[in-house]
Amino acid sequence: xxxxxxxxxxxxxxxxxxxxxxxxxxxxxxxxxxxxxxxxxxxxxxxxxxxxxxxxxxxxxxxxxxxxxxxxxxxxxxxxxxxxxxxxxxxxxxxxxxxxxxxx
Numbered sequence: 001x002x003x004x005x006x007x008x009x010x011x012x013x014x015x016x017x018x019x020x021x022x023x024x025x026x027x028x029x030x031x032x033x034x035x036x037x038x039x040x041x042x043x044x045x046x047x048x049x050x051x052x053x054x055x056x057x058x059x060x061x062x063x064x065x066x067x068x069x070x071x072x073x074x075x076x077x078x079x080x081x082x083x084x085x086x087x088x089x090x091x092x093x094x095x096x097x098x099x100x101x102x103x104x
Contacts, residue, residue, distance in 0.1 A: 003035075003048035003056050004028050012061050024064060031059035038084070040092035055086040 006024045010016075015024075035056050036043050044052055062080045 001046050002028060003032055003044045003046075003053045004060065009057065009060050009064070012057055013064060020064075024060070027060040027063045028056065030063060031056045034059060034079075035087055038087050039090040040094075045090075049090065051086040052090055055083045058083050058086075 006021050006028065009024050009028060013024075032044050035052055039052070044056065048056075058080045
């Protein structure tokens with residue numbers, strides 16, 4: 001189950017039309033994949049903690065509004081400030097990990 005609905009993202013963006021619903025759904029899916037990868041999981045947890053949901057919301061809104069890799073006079077950030085701070089407590093840390101080919 002997605003951590004975020006299109007209607008929640010539309011509320012964040014103050015969008016009142018349905019013209020971009022498919023694009024918004026794609027941004028949500030990409031933001032969830034990013035969040036899951038950052039915390040070291042295959043998918044965001046279900047139920048989704050509020051901090052992960054907020055990070056997904058921020059990412060999806062940012063990627064909807066900033067659709068190019070280059071920036072001209074706007075934000076030059078790849079992800080919005082605070083996203084990693086929201087996700088970090090959920091990150092699966094590997095301590096003492098040694099790849100199998102090195103351990104031999």
